[in-house]
Amino acid sequence: MTQDTLSTAQKRPVLSYLKWAIIVTFLGLALGAVLGWQTTGTLGGMLSILFIVTVLAVLEISLSFDNAIVNANKLKDMQPVWQRRFLTWGILIAVFGMRIVFPLLIVVIAAGIGPWQALVLAASQPDEYARIMHDAHLPIAAFGGTFLMMVGLSFFFDHEKDVHWVGWIEHHMAKYASIRGVEVAVVLLFVLGFSHLLEGAERTTFFTAAIWGLMTFLLVEVLGGLLDSTQETLHGAAKGGLGAFLYLEVLDASFSFDGVIGAFALSQNLFVIAIGLGIGAMYVRSMTIMLVENSTLSEYRYLEHGAFYAIIALSVVMFAQSLVHIPEVITGLGGATLIGISLWSSIRWNRHEAQLAAQ
Numbered sequence: 001m002t003q004d005t006l007s008t009a010q011k012r013p014v015l016s017y018l019k020w021a022i023i024v025t026f027l028g029l030a031l032g033a034v035l036g037w038q039t040t041g042t043l044g045g046m047l048s049i050l051f052i053v054t055v056l057a058v059l060e061i062s063l064s065f066d067n068a069i070v071n072a073n074k075l076k077d078m079q080p081v082w083q084r085r086f087l088t089w090g091i092l093i094a095v096f097g098m099r100i101v102f103p104l105l106i107v108v109i110a111a112g113i114g115p116w117q118a119l120v121l122a123a124s125q126p127d128e129y130a131r132i133m134h135d136a137h138l139p140i141a142a143f144g145g146t147f148l149m150m151v152g153l154s155f156f157f158d159h160e161k162d163v164h165w166v167g168w169i170e171h172h173m174a175k176y177a178s179i180r181g182v183e184v185a186v187v188l189l190f191v192l193g194f195s196h197l198l199e200g201a202e203r204t205t206f207f208t209a210a211i212w213g214l215m216t217f218l219l220v221e222v223l224g225g226l227l228d229s230t231q232e233t234l235h236g237a238a239k240g241g242l243g244a245f246l247y248l249e250v251l252d253a254s255f256s257f258d259g260v261i262g263a264f265a266l267s268q269n270l271f272v273i274a275i276g277l278g279i280g281a282m283y284v285r286s287m288t289i290m291l292v293e294n295s296t297l298s299e300y301r302y303l304e305h306g307a308f309y310a311i312i313a314l315s316v317v318m319f320a321q322s323l324v325h326i327p328e329v330i331t332g333l334g335g336a337t338l339i340g341i342s343l344w345s346s347i348r349w350n351r352h353e354a355q356l357a358a359q
Contacts, residue, residue: 017290021282028279029053035271052267053276060280066314066335068284069307070151071248072291078244083292086245090252091285098253099277103260103270106136122270129270138202138322139209145318146187146213151251152312153183155304165305165342187214194319206322220250301349306342310335 029050036049075083107118110132122129155161156170159177164170176182191210195203223246260277267273291297297304317331 012293017286017293018283021279021286024282025057025279028057028275032272032275035269035275039269049267049269049272052272053279056267056273056276057279057283060277061283065284065287065339066307066310067252068287068291069297069304069339070251070311071284071288072297073304073307074244074248075288076292076295076297079241082241082245086248087285087289090245090249091281093249093252099260099274099281100270102253103133103273106140107132110136126269139205141318141321142191142206142209143213143216145315146191146210147217147250147315148311148318149187149190149315150183150214150217152308152315153186155308157183163301163305165302165345166309170305184214184218190316190319194322197323202322216250220247299350300343300346302342302346303339304342306339309342310338313338 032049032053033046036046039049040046071086075086078086104115104118104122107113107121107129108115111118111121113121118129153173156173157177159174161170161174161177164174191207191214195207195210198206223243226243260273267276313334314331317326317334320326
């Protein structure tokens with residue numbers, strides 16, 4: 001792609017966007033088959049591993065479709081060079097960083113062992129590795145849920161926002177957006193409410209992790225603004241450089257938290273999980289490119305709204321998982337349903353406008 005690419009490229013067939021995702025799928029399934037044969041030594045065991053890899057990939061796609069829409073929303077305003085960097089470096093960070101390094105890092109911190117010992121533990125004692133990951137779910141859910149709720153509310157609490165899907169809600173949110181820190185107050189109310197439903201050490205852990213999630217969002221916003229303004233001063237460039245790249249990476253990490261933890265319900269093998277979620281991440285990348293190149297977000301005016309409602313719903317689900325287990329399939333279907341309804345509403349609006357223009 002050239003310097004001007006993503007936002008100006010001509011529309012291509014859908015399959016052309018999925019080329020690399022399909023290649024990675026075949027490579028991942030081949031790797032999964034080899035891993036399954038080596039670990040079980042039976043055809044049935046190999047097929048079981050392949051099935052788990054496939055389910056994990058589908059689960060990652062369903063959980064991350066709203067992530068692709070939000071990525072596209074930010075990506076369309078980024079400088080072309082940073083667009084390419086996010087779609088190359090960013091996907092490497094997403095696949096290897098969040099799907100492999102992140103689960104290892106959790107065990108390193110929780111068990112107080114070194115990275116190599118954590119890798120050995122994952123390979124030799126998957127049950128113990130999965131237990132440590134499960135025990136770390138509470139602070140991860142609080143951190144990720146807080147960050148994602150801030151992302152979702154920041155879209156609606158915007159006084160310049162003039163396109164409303166659910167008007168009776170969004171109109172009032174845009175109206176009160178001029179009140180400084182209103183979204184922070186809403187998030188803190190949620191955090192306080194859920195923390196009071198917990199007891200003892202769990203309450204302290206949840207609240208502390210949630211505050212760190214809030215602080216991370218605010219720091220990323222401030223740092224992103226400073227980085228982009230510095231780039232603009234030095235190079236005369238428009239906004240959407242290193243700061244936007246950093247924001248998208250943290251956002252992707254927050255989306256990945258729940259999927260990585262939930263994957264251990266299907267498999268306790270870190271390498272199987274990495275293959276399945278890595279395949280799914282490639283499809284998310286392909287969907288992001290397709291959304292930007294085809295200007296889908298401008299063509300379907302409520303699609304972004306559905307994605308951000310799905311983000312808020314996901315954040316509430318992550319909070320609720322500190323109290324009860326909610327299957328990841330329900331989370332994925334819920335987000336997909338909200339996005340589907342917003343797409344249907346957009347199509348209806350387009351048809352209505354076309355009828356008015358034809359009169």
